[in-house]
Amino acid sequence: MDSTTTWIVVAVAVAAAVVLAVAVGVLARLVRTRRLLRRAGLPTGSPWVFWGAVLYFVLPTDLMPDPVYLDDIGVLLLALRSLRRSPQAEPPDAVGHGK
Secondary structure, three states, rough: OOHHHHHHHHHHHHHHHHHHHHHHHHHHHHHHHHHHHHHOOOOOOOHHHHHHHHHHHHHOOOOOOOOHHHHHHHHHHHHHHHOOOOOOOOOOHOOOOOO
C-alpha cells in the first residue's frame, strides 16, 4: 500500500469516528432532554418516537451503511425536535410570558 492510499484510509477512518461521535452526542442529548422533561412533569410526546429513534440508532439495519451515520443523526434530531414540540405542551402566550 502506498502512502496516498494510507492517508486516504486514515482520513476516512477519522471522518467516520467524528461522525460517530456526533451521533452518540445527539443520542445522549435526546436521552438527557427526555429525562429532564419527565422530571419536570412536562409531556414528552409519544414514547414510540423516542424508542424508535434509539432503536434505529442501535440496530444494524439502516438506510445508509453504518460508517455513514448521517441518517442516524437525522432520526435522532427529529426525535429530539418532537420531544421539544410536544402537542400537549402549553404555548408561551398561554402562561403569560409572551405579552
